[in-house]
Amino acid sequence: MSGNVALIGDKSISHRAIIFAALADGTSNIQNLLMSEDTKATLKIIEQMGIDIKLNDTVSIIGNGLNGLKEPKKDLNAMNSGTTARLLIGLLSKQNFSSTLKGSPQLNKRPMNRITDLLVQNGASINIKNSFLPIKFKSSEYSFNFQNTLVPSAQVKSALIIASLYHSEPTLIEETVATRDHTERMLIAMGANILRLGNTITVSPTNNLKPLNISIPGDISSGAFLIALGVLKGKEIILENMLINERRLGFVKILKRMGANIEIVNINEENNEVIGDIKVKKSTLNGTTVTKEEVADFIDEIPIFTFLASQAIGITKLVGAEELKVKESDRLDVMKKFILELGGKIEVYDDGFEIKGIQDLRDGLIKTFDDHRIAMTAIIANIALGKKIIPDNKECIKDSYPSFFEDLKELGAEINE
Numbered sequence: 288m289s290g291n292v293a294l295i296g297d298k299s300i301s302h303r304a305i306i307f308a309a310l311a312d313g314t315s316n317i318q319n320l321l322m323s324e325d326t327k328a329t330l331k332i333i334e335q336m337g338i339d340i341k342l343n344d345t346v347s348i349i350g351n352g353l354n355g356l357k358e359p360k361k362d363l364n365a366m367n368s369g370t371t372a373r374l375l376i377g378l379l380s381k382q383n384f385s386s387t388l389k390g391s392p393q394l395n396k397r398p399m400n401r402i403t404d405l406l407v408q409n410g411a412s413i414n415i416k417n418s419f420l421p422i423k424f425k426s427s428e429y430s431f432n433f434q435n436t437l438v439p440s441a442q443v444k445s446a447l448i449i450a451s452l453y454h455s456e457p458t459l460i461e462e463t464v465a466t467r468d469h470t471e472r473m474l475i476a477m478g479a480n481i482l483r484l485g486n487t488i489t490v491s492p493t494n495n496l497k498p499l500n501i502s503i504p505g506d507i508s509s510g511a512f513l514i515a516l517g518v519l520k521g522k523e524i525i526l527e528n529m530l531i532n533e534r535r536l537g538f539v540k541i542l543k544r545m546g547a548n549i550e551i552v553n554i555n556e557e558n559n560e561v562i563g564d565i566k567v568k569k570s571t572l573n574g575t576t577v578t579k580e581e582v583a584d585f586i587d588e589i590p591i592f593t594f595l596a597s598q599a600i601g602i603t604k605l606v607g608a609e610e611l612k613v614k615e616s617d618r619l620d621v622m623k624k625f626i627l628e629l630g631g632k633i634e635v636y637d638d639g640f641e642i643k644g645i646q647d648l649r650d651g652l653i654k655t656f657d658d659h660r661i662a663m664t665a666i667i668a669n670i671a672l673g674k675k676i677i678p679d680n681k682e683c684i685k686d687s688y689p690s691f692f693e694d695l696k697e698l699g700a701e702i703n704e
């Protein structure tokens with residue numbers, strides 16, 4: 288398999304670009320904005336709050352300032368998108384109007400109280416039952432000057448930062464484990480008064496945000512599926528203009544440690560993010576131990592990593608990954624079912640797994656639990672092993688990577704039906 292791919296825009300950065308452009312003073316122009324089911328949910332919600340959006344090759348969003356959102360006429364629906372829901376909780380809690388945020392049955396099972404508890408204890412007027420969506424927001428004058436995120440989550444940190452943009456005094460936000468920092472980076476590029484020192488972020492009052500002019504770098508979490516294919520079957524695969532932010536590079540770093548032939552070239556900085564081309568060639572992988580400190584930097588790549596671990600020589604161990612249980616599915620349990628269905632062996636613990644390779648896996652029908660990253664892992668296993676490994680839902684791939692099958696075709700990949 289070989290070729291060059293220019294990947295769809297990064298999902299995390301796309302959500303933030305849509306939301307922050309709406310809060311800027313003036314028109315933002317965004318290229319390579321990810322148009323997936325998840326980011327479409329964010330776009331629709333922002334439109335429902337009175338923001339004009341022009342969808343062309345370059346997406347224009349006409350920002351109305353930090354206080355320019357309008358009361359939505361209908362409930363806001365985050366669909367399957369955890370990032371949409373969690374970032375918006377911070378924003379909606381600070382508006383001078385009421386709103387209701389809801390989601391799909393899948394999202395309705397994912398905990399939202401990891402943010403609402405923190406805001407409510409600081410005085411926010413938020414009505415939530417049993418930790419889950421739907422959530423009702425009422426206008427309330429609340430603020431805080433210090434808050435720890437309590438869980439290693441960039442979504443929680445981002446909700447707190449967004450709420451702090453509305454404070455009249457500086458706010459300190461602390462995280463124990465460093466998580467992806469696109470919120471901080473983008474807001475700083477837009478002129479917000481944000482300072483990062485170690486794991487503490489200080490948000491000082493900002494009156495206005497400058498509009499964005501941005502081309503969104505390629506999504507490294509989606510690219511991970513092509514990197515996995517390159518490692519198992521690639522002559523040479525080149526992913527162009529990829530996001531290579533340090534907090535998103537865990538997958539590449541761990542694979543390199545396992546012996547993968549991956550090179551990053553043409554490194555550049557644009558809009559306060561680091562971008563580069565990633566070259567991957569077929570390699571032999573050896574098992575490794577992944578520590579708790581490494582988990583946040585590759586949290587979304589763990590399903591495809593679990594499959595790769597089954598194809599590495601010797602033992603691969605992962606610890607400290609309990610956050611996997613609250614993703615689109617319980618990804619530890621679902622990946623255990625995945626490996627067992629294919630006749631492999633895996634020990635799954637409360638916070639990780641141990642797997643011994645190389646395993647000779649067979650055909651099988653994979654239960655995805657409508658989780659896009661499980662479905663894509665099944666397709667990569669199918670192509671790499673030449674086996675009829677079939678996910679029970681392919682539609683869900685559109686949540687994050689609508690051009691997945693086109694990109695595979697471009698690289699010459701053949702799926703065994």
Ligand code: S3P
Nearest residue numbers: 299370439440441442443586587
């Ligand atoms: C995201 C953060 C991560 C990640 C998710 C996107 C973000 O979630 O799993 O896909 O854009 O902030 P947590 O921060 O909750 O771990």
